[in-house]
Amino acid sequence: MRRSSGAAFAIGEACPFRRSTMNCEDLTLHTDKYQVNMMYAHWKMGTHNRKAVFEMYFRKLPFGNGFAVFAGLQRIVDYISKLAFSEEDLDYLRAQEERYEEAFLDELRSFRFTGTLEAVPEGTLVFPGEPLIRVEARIMEAQLVETALLNAANFQTLIATKASRVKQAAGDDTLLEFGTRRAQEMDAAVWGARAAYIAGFHATSNMRAGMMFGMPAKGTHAHAWVQAFDSELEAFMNYAKALPDGVTLLVDTYDTLKSGVPNAIRTGEELRKEGKELQGIRLDSGDLAVLSREARRMLDEAGFPDVKIVASNDLDEHIIMNLKAQGARIDTWGVGTQLITAADQPSLGGVYKLVAREKDGRYEPVIKISGNLDKVSNPGVKDVYRLIDRRSGMAVADFMTLRGDTAPVEGAVLKLVDPAHPYVTAEAEDYAAVPLLKAVFRDGRLTGELPALDEIRAYHAGQLKLFRQPHLRKLHPEPYPVAFSESLWSLKTEMIQRVKPRTGGR
The missing domain is CATH 3.20.20.70 (Aldolase class I)
Incomplete structure (x- = not known):
């Protein structure tokens, strides 16, 4: 019998440490309270059905390594698939100090994930700044899932790395x-x-x-x-x-x-x-x-x-x-x-950031500004491609661009902008562009069966063969390029300038 890539057996047992019948496998409330508070505030304002796009990424490679290994998608799929508020969940929310209105709890009673989730396949070698998971959904859905997604992906990616x-x-x-x-x-x-x-x-x-x-x-x-x-x-x-x-x-x-x-x-x-x-x-x-x-x-x-x-x-x-x-x-x-325990670095530090919000029937890019340059987010809905040199068969760079940019799939000559040193540019030609983000949920439904665990393991071994040894070595690896398109870099610099007057910046 073919096993899935790791779906846990349904347990369905009541938690023995509670007087209630709460199912220990029910993860709907495996979220931070501020997510529920924001969901409630959106509901009060009537904005809870507006669409939004969030992207999950990390800023810095763990262990001084040259790459990370993405893992955790199976756990996320299990969580999303079972996402629903039980009557006991609602009773617990009803007892909170915020005194959520009963009509809001009625809204949650029919809550399901109806959005789109795209992710890189488990076992993929990944790098700082590039989206590993993209969630496009109603704002209240996208907010609720943040905590659990980060919990699963941060831990499992860290251990796999x-x-x-x-x-x-x-x-x-x-x-x-x-x-x-x-x-x-x-x-x-x-x-x-x-x-x-x-x-x-x-x-x-x-x-x-x-x-x-x-x-x-x-x-x-x-x-x-x-x-x-x-x-x-x-x-x-x-x-x-x-x-x-x-x-x-x-x-x-x-x-x-x-x-x-x-x-x-x-x-x-x-x-x-x-x-x-x-x-x-x-x-x-x-x-x-x-x-x-x-x-x-x-x-x-x-x-x-x-x-x-x-x-x-x-x-x-x-x-x-x-x-x-x-x-x-x-x-x-x-x-x-x-x-x-990943003893020498016990956390990955992945984040989940809003990159676009629905306004007047279309997506408007948003940005987060910070005094720390590495915490300034990358605005807009983005795709990421792995560029494979056709002559050598080796990965030469990952290319981030705004969704809808057809240049990579058409094989056009690409200008690669280094986001850390934007005055440094290069060109890519004679490449195959492999899209890293794959649809997992579309309109709330799984797009297909996830690969078996041994297939994921073999895929990871194949990933390692795509990269030159200097990028893979454990000590002082050569940084692998993650480049922006000109359009993405222009959008980011334009938005930084546009946001500064709102914050009193000069």
Whole structure:
């Protein structure tokens, strides 16, 4: 049976910590209160049915990386598809200090998402400033979904990006996601595991994630298993008897080289008598470079060259690179805390900004001005294209332009404006323009089935092949160009000048 790209099984259980029958999977009120307040104010003013366009993007790449990996769309689709106010939701709103009018609650009773949502496909390499999600809907719909969209996309994109960095460091070695017990709660564990799988991890330790998303689940045993027996050898032998077809033994409970590895070898010898083979050993502490090299020597000399060495213990891309540089003999890496918490940068900082509003039957671009230049928004409804050089087959730039600009799809010579240094321009010709934003919802309906998770994973691997290595390297990557069209840059500069008199600027 073909699985979807990760739709969670419907649970439908009442939350046990509440006296009510609230469904724990009901995410309609997974929003900030000011969204509901703005919805109410629009309703009071009679502007709630006016259309608006919002775009989600981030301003700065995480981890000093040269790219980010977009993830979170499946979670967003699940959320949008089920968006509806229950009677209990309305009762809760009725009790708020704002005293929302009953007629407004009646309006919410029939609320559904009826707009259009476009997004880049999960697994796409993305860059600062370019729209990853575009929502075009009634203003009250577009406001309500902001919080949940940012919550899902920010977290999962962050974890997928971290996982991609770990994958680059590990090369062709096997990667296991081990982060559940250190994740920021249960949903973060399963959706983080999925994001890591998209970026190239091979399996997760989380059984629920494996079941929900159709991912491989892998595991060995804990130190507690060894401690539960009179001796380490007895523990190993009993584990091998219980699970003879997949024996990987944790060898550092007492002394890795003096007892753990020798006892694993003895267990392997007994398995071999039964026609089975020891699969691996796991190192979870100590000097992993030294221990793995010595364990490899001992295993090879004992006739077990095919036994894999698994390592864990607060690993990340930096430690993996350093261990490889020291000649560590590790085949499989179990990465947990540093990945699932994105420990060196625990948030992405994506934002969701209004770019156009309906006025007199058409869209009028809007802009946000800030004293921080990177917080000045890009006005107007925009499309973004990835320009692929026809001769090399490599991505050369992403091109942002106003919706309706046909030049990229017609293959016209494009003038590329660097928004950070607008006096720097370049031209693009002999390219293929690949639109990054794809329709997901149109008029409130899904446009089609999302790709399966393994398809997304393969797509991400293909994305990496489109970019030159200097853009992909982990340390001091070469910035990948994200250029504006002349029309977009002109609109932005014109609007900045137009808005200044309203704010008292000179």
